[in-house]
Amino acid sequence: MYSSNSRQNGFRDLPRSPNGLPIFSSSIHEKKLRHAKATSWTVSIFLPIPGLRRHLRLVVPNLSLLYQFIFSQFSRRRGTLVLLFACVSIIFTVYAVAQRFGQRRSSGGSIFTAESSTLVFGRENLQKIWQWEIESGHYPSSRDIPKAIGLTVPPLNPALHPRKVAKIPSRYRPPGAAISETVGHGPKRVYLDIQARAPNVAYPPRPVPGSVADLDIIMTFCDYSTAKFVRDCLEVLRIGGGLDNGARLRRGNVDDWRYIYLEDQLVEKPVIPVTAQAAFDPIIRPSTSIDPNAGLPKKPWTEWELPLQLPPPLEHRPYHTLPSTCDPDNPRLFHMFWTGPFTDKPYLALSSFLFTQNLRLHLHEDDPDTAVCRPQFWLWINPGPAAAVPNPNALHDMFEQLKSSPWASPFLHPRFKDVIKFKMWNTTEQLDGVPELKDEWRGLKDKLFNSGGHIIPVHQDDASGSDSTTSSGDSGTATVKGDEDEMLKRQGSKSADSYDRLSVILSDMARFVLCHRFGGVYLDADTIFLRDWEELWGWKGAFAYRWSRLEKYNTAVLRMNKGSALGSFLFRTALKNGLDFHPMTVSKYTKDAHLEGLLLRLPDALFDSAWLNTESFQRDRPPQPYFTEFGDFFDTPPQNSAAPQALGFEGFFRGAYSYHFHNFWWKPFDPTRNFPDLGPQFAEGERIARLKNEPSLNATHTAQETTEKVTDDKRDLDWATVLKRTFEAYIRGERPNMYGEWLQW
Structure with a gap:
């Protein structure tokens, strides 16, 4: 009779002998292990990808080899426990990593969100988009076109000056080889020494x-x-x-x-020989035996979009050929979107606009400079919660509220009527005004609030049969089942805990709608102008800026051309991807379609100079001022608090075009003087704001009768305060703007 620790051959079931040498159950077992072929610790499995003729290769551990290794080192019982422990550890490790990245994600979705392709346009459509934008003068760049687009002949680029391009003779190029350069035939460039x-x-x-x-x-x-x-x-x-x-x-x-x-001077367009004109077609049209979209991963379970119907390309016209620098195809419009009560945030954005842009306000309004194109600022106001539409009297009510607001009423002054315009936002009207959406967006109206793949449902009771939500009262409220979600009723962000998430999501979509319908530049309302944008208007392409260290877009600044092919691509792609306009998702749209070059990702130094420092990058050589967090703009640290008053506006990220302070809607720019300080001309608004901040103030006193002492002010002024007071001093007529021009009333 054998013991329980013995095998049938009489040997004990031990992995190793007392001297450390391995013990085998038989010589045959030993030979098999010693003479077995080397096996990889990993194996590959291939899974079919729905909608594509390709397979996804996954590398997984070789369980067979792992099983042999464990049971050769331990007893069967211990080996089982070790294998079970290893599997549990792997599962918990993967879960912990996913949780950590899910919490740190920037876009509101987990790291596994939107991994599949978003592409719905085939190669021929993508070639049309590139060709249209280049011929319209929207690509004044020497950067390469992605070879995946498949152009076989360099397109003529009217916005790029002629340059020498190293070309491979056609006899050495394989037939149908993709090219990446454009042929410039635009005006010559004279670079300016500006000082x-x-x-x-x-x-x-x-x-x-x-x-x-x-x-x-x-x-x-x-x-x-x-x-x-x-x-x-x-x-x-x-x-x-x-x-x-x-x-x-x-x-x-x-x-x-x-x-x-x-x-400078125009360059003659290259003459194409008659024999070559038929070949001058950059669009690849391969034979039916070859897949024209090979290498382009299509969005699963979605059909390719039909051929794009685009208008004729625009004519690129240099400014010196126009009677003024106002180009009808390139309107100079700044757009901004606002929801909720008018506060000091849009007030400062408009003030900085007056202080920096070439509005010719230093000249008498009866004698304007006709050679200069004055930009306009269109402030779009959503009069109710983001999930509601206004009532029939909303436009009248909106202007009445603006007139009664001390922060808004100064910009209704007739002196600013040609440069600042208040407009009412209506979601239904705006979406109906986009040709690429108007016939289909209603099918997604219950999913309009989509941010990074996360949809905030808004259940709407539309008894009238219209296409929008019903409204009640002066501002309108959406009928929500159970009325359980207070977030749907918010109008503006009053604190970090009551963030108006719906309005932010709506603004993600609004910026693309406004730029596509009207042209121009969209700016988030937490943006301050720091210099004239003249030369950015001159560059006719589309751009946004970089999301800090990531190669993604931040559309807090967005420039697009009216009715462009790029806009058509974005709206049709968004329609097939749940109308998601979150900047991270838009980044994926352009990347999947190889169109990132048409929406240039500018460095955030131009518009958001503090961002890298706030995320602990480049702190060894920071810019001036040095912010380690965005809150330093409002509460400048004591060790750096001498700089705002000593350096003033000229010392604040000098060279950047704007500054983005990233929300902080609830933080006043000037806590000790939290009212518009614009002088006697706007004294009534100042008095109303003062009474709201200081109830003990006698209501019969005017602002000028209020005795103030410099000792009542904060000793060290923060950057936000210094900028606000600088812009206000210009409007009061106590100092010129940043270019030395005095406002003429």
Whole structure:
């Protein structure tokens, strides 16, 4: 009789002998293990991808080898426990990693969200989009076209000056080989040396009307992907734009930093031989035996979009050929979206607009400068909660509320009527105005609030049979089942705990709608202008800016052309992807379609100079000012609090075009003077705001009768306060704007 620890052959079931050598149950077993072929610890399995003729390769552990290894080292019982423990550890590790990344995600979705392709356009449509944008002058760049687009002949580029391109002779190129360059036949460029000239060196000169920013040069000096510092980028922007007021501390040649140019004389369009005209078709049309969309991963369970019907390309017209720098195909419109009571946030955005842009307010309104194109600021107001539409009297009610608001009423002054316009937002009207959406968006009206794949459901009771939500009262409220979600009724963000998430999601969509319908630039309401945008208007392409360290878009600044092919692509793609316009999702749209070059991702140094520092990047060489978090703008740390008053507006990210302070809607810019301080002309609004902040103030006193002492003010002023008071001093007529121009009433 054998013991329980013995096998039938009489040997004990032990993995190793007392001297450490392995013990085998038989010689045959030992030979098999010693002479077995080496086996990989991993194996590959292939899973079919729905909708594609491809398989997904997954590398997984080789369970057979793992099983043999464990049971050769341990007894059967211990081996089973070890294998079970290993499996449980792997599961918990994967779960912990997924949870951690899910919490740190920036877009509101987990790291596994939107991994599948979003592409719904085939190669021929993508080629049409590239061709249309290039021929319309929307690609004044020498950057390459992705070879995946499949163009076989370089397109003619009317916005790019002629340049030498290294070409491979056709006899050495394989038939149908894709190309990546364009052939420039646009005007020659004259790069400007912009600087203040004596004796007018106290303020920088205005940009030359019709000048253009060469964003290729800016990318060379500012692109974070190539390890460029925000500090160095701002220096190039500052000196190349003449914002150093002639204080040339750099003694070397800075010609390479000139990034602003004028288009000079026209260049004749290259003559294409008659024999080659038939071949001058950049669109690949392969034979039926070849898949024309090979290599393009289509969105699963979705059909390719039908051929795009695009209008004729626009004619690229240099500014010197126009009677003024106003181009009808390139309107200079700034758009901003606002929901809820008018506060100091849009107030400061509008004030900075007056302080920086070339509005010609230093000239009498009866004698304007007709050669200059004045930009306009369109402030779009959603009069109710994001999930509601206004009542029939909403437009009248909106202007009555603006007139009674001390923060809004100054901008209704007739002096600003040609440059600031308040407009009412209506979701149904706006979506019906987009040709690519108007016939289909109603099928998704219950999923309009989609952010990064996360949908906030809004159940609407539309008894009237209309296409929008019903409304009640002055502002309108959506009928929500159970009325359980207070978030649906919010109008504006009053604190960090009562964030108006729906309005933010609605604004994600609104910016694309407004730019596609009207053209121009969209800016988030937490944005402050820091310089004239003349040369950015001159660059006719589309752009947004980088999401900090990530190669994604942040559409807090978005430039798009009216009715463009790029816009058609974005709306049709969004329609097939749940009308999701979150910037992370838009980044995937353009990446999947190889269209990132048509929506240029500019460095955030131009519009959001503090972002990298707030995420602990580039802190060894930070820009001025040095913010370690966005709250430093409102509450400047004591060790840095001498800078705002000593340096003023000129010391705040000098060179950047704007500053994005990232929300903080509930933080006042100027806590000790939380009211519009615009002088006697707007004294009534100031008095109303003062009474709201200081109930003990006698209601019969005017603002001028209120005795103030400098000792009552905060000793160290924060950056937000300094900027607000600077803009207000200009409107009061106590100082000129940043270019030395005095406001003429």
